Amino acid sequence: MPVPMPVHAYAAPAAGEPLVPTVIERREVGANDVLIEVKYAGICHSDIHTVRGDWGPQSYPLVPGHEIVGLVAEVGSGVTGHQVGDRVGVGCMVNSCGQCTNCRNGDQQYCAEGMVGTYGAVDRDGTITQGGYSTHVVVDADYVLSVPEGVDLAAAAPLLCAGITTYSPLRRWGAGPGKRVAIVGLGGLGHMAVKIAHALGAEVTVLSQSLKKQEDGLRLGADHYFATSDPATFEQLAGSFDLVLNTVSASIDVDAYLGLLAVDGTMVNVGAPGEPLSLNVFSLIGARRSYAGSMIGGIPETQEMLDFCAEHHLGAEIELIGADKINDAYERVLASDVRYRFVIDTATLG
Template sequence: MINAYAAFEEKQVLKSFEYDPGELGESQIEIEVAYCGICHSDISMIDNEWGISVYPLVPGHEVAGTVSQVGSKVTSLKIGDRAGLGWHSGYCNQCAACNTGDHHLCVTAEQTIVGRHGGFADKVRADANSVVKIPDGIDLAVAGPLFCGGVTVFNPLLQFGVRPTDKVAVIGIGGLGHLALQFLNAWGCEVTAFTSSDVKRREALDLGAHRTLNSGDPAVLEAAAGRFDLIISTVNVKLDWNLYLGALAPKGRLHFVGAALEPLDLNVFALIMQQRSVSGSPVGDPSIIEKMLEFTVLHDIKPVIEIFDMADVNKAIANLKAGDIHYRAVLSA
């Protein structure tokens, strides 16, 4: 049996939940959860913001722990390995995306907390090909957030060939943004943080930003016209995107990794005349997660976390909803 915390209805607190996972599949592994990060996507699923939640729902897709069981056909992992699990818990391995290495774009990929139970539990299961070993140089306590938040902001650096000489700005210095600043600084970019918080302005500089700009002042954004090769938005709220579009250099890119639900209102001429682009990306495939983990060890990049006991999951979620987490909440099993 697996002991977990589940939402039984949308927008309700989580309660203790026990379930029988059945026999371990031949290509599956079971992870004994040591830590599990809390992502805003977990809250979106608990509250059924995307209309795809099935209850009871065990959230948790930033898992770090040790392998406790392996299926008969698994050769990539063994019992006792330190391992992590992110948004995806399995891939079809036969579609065009999987065959070209873009497993994270597989349209039939199994999602760790969609229609199955995730990592707010003492154990969690997944297909072995979605689980990545955690290098010894990474503390398990900080590893979980890298498997979703970390790879989400690292993936665009590879996908779009970001150069060390690029001028890159980050909108929103929170769970995603504070990691983006660290990655971009280590990548060699000139890094700017957009934030309206005085406290976060100071912390952004400590995290790797070379400068900050007040995102609450339209005049500041207008003065930054034509400056950035890439702007990464990590927020999930509606902003005046045309001001940020105008801050892009020719051929610049406005890239979304935060799930803003409202439609974008963009000036198409601002795109056409300067050959700018607008794009988005999800997490990354396991090979990208492996590269990201190697990069974090090499450059000593760590999520800034607050640890809560698993039994205090509802307190942690309430703090995250209130914006009181600095910068990533992690549950200790």
Template sequence: MIKAKGYAAQSSGSKLEPWEFDRRTIGTRDVLIQILFCGVCHTDLHMVNSDWGPGTFPMVPGHEIVGRIIETGKEVSKFKIGDHAGVGVMVDSCGTCPDCQAHQEQFCSVSPVQTYGSKGYDGLTTYGGYSNVIVVDEKFTHLISDKLNLAATAPLLCAGITTYSPLKKWKVGKGHQLAVVGLGGLGHMAVKFGIALGAEVTVLSTSETKREDAKALGAHHFVVTTDVEELATVKSKFDFILDTVSAKHDLNLYITLLKTDGVHICVGIPNEPFSLSPFSLPNGNKVVAGSGAGGLSETQEMLDFCAAHDIVSEIELIDIKEIHPAFDRMIKGHVRYRFVIDLSTLR
């Protein structure tokens, strides 16, 4: 086993505190990564608090991991020592079910192994990136270009792929009107990707204070959705709406902004169910769709796309000891746009 140290919650809702633990021994196809940076995702807080069901504790959160390869198994061919590498939301899957065969490992129907709070096929609990090292199968490890700022790349492993994947699935691009609901960790990445793909991008927000931020990110338009007159100007305008909001909100409002055959894509996950009028969708053949992360090949495609288009997340780098103030600010939306932990502060 490999000795590791990190920050862990010992029980549901408890504070993250320093904790020493064991990583599995490196297998023939594994890589050992020295973690340099780890993004802070809202999912981390949900998982620590068991908001989505009972968690597995002790829990070391973190699934936006970037670092440096420091050791490789004898059959590893994808990486060499010194390469920059990333790990996202999953670290294993069955590899044989229809979803895995279709390169959608994130939906593995047998047993997808999440990066933390999950049980691996070896029976060991997985621990995430709020730590100094991690052992991962090379198949579930992504190569990161030296062109990219490493710290600002970390959120791409979740926020990046979560917004890139639906835009690619629905072939959003030149000639399309794309609206992004919410300008947070996910929303600001959706704006960057939408522009890079050639769409005309409008940010929809309840907050006037986000207008200048949206403009700085390159958004073509900005609409305050609580302004009735402003909202009326975009009725039936959009081919696609990418909804990144994780708080309760009214989908019926946004569906009126879609063109005929328009698609509203949900990537945010509110704690309460959506409510839809039965008349919302038939009137104009509207579609409400969901999207959850992306598979291994698509995640690597996204990282390569980012390297080619100079796209990274806008981040605030923090000391790991600042994680709870960061959680508090994240809940209040007081971060532009993603916290990233500098793991050198763990050492």
């Protein structure tokens, strides 16, 4: 009989209720599994949306967290890519069908049967996945990533979501030398987008509601910084960019931002607003522009991102907190009062 492992965690008992300490059970380590002692877990805005039921009904109690880093504590008999003591990470997914065209191409996030999210999802064995706000997690080895030594472990946690969410479109749409890139928003996603776009060699402009974070933006690698609350910004920058990466999860005037693109430019949405966005198709037709979306990245690209960040000594700007501050952190995220990502020290969960 398999013997599940009890571990300490923080869970939402119901929609809208504060997270509380709890004990959950992790499955026994199978042949292709890795048991990870979680050291740090990032807090993503999507954690808050999910546990509060904003994106649909959930199965409670629910342990969130899909920005997970730690050390390998045990490996299954068939695992060859990871060893006890290795620095590893787990991002937004822990399984997929592995057989569809997208999975075979390394785009597991677009699995035709639906990827299995790190928490709040039905795993292949029928259980509900529980996330990284816990002391340990058991994950299929194919979804465990190596965290290189060049990145501080705590600062690496947000790379598993915010890092790959911005790296993937920046790479796909060719951010690099000679390219003019605008980053909309300087939050958890946006600050990583600035760092990565700068490291890729692009000319980087931040478009933020106000200039209050301008000093940060320039320090993180932006060449220019403009306030979108000033209508003159959209006149001054019309037709200026090859790529606009929208990281905000709020309603925006899509047509205004599309007007910032040069001929053949692309605007990519990675922020996920709760309501539909609309546009005038002439904003696209008039300059052969494109409007696109992107969601995290597959396992190979996520590993590529981690290696890139290690090479360029990039990590998230973080505020490290104890588990007793999780609920406070949620309120501060909603108030945009964090620069730029909360990370939980999971040693405080026990």
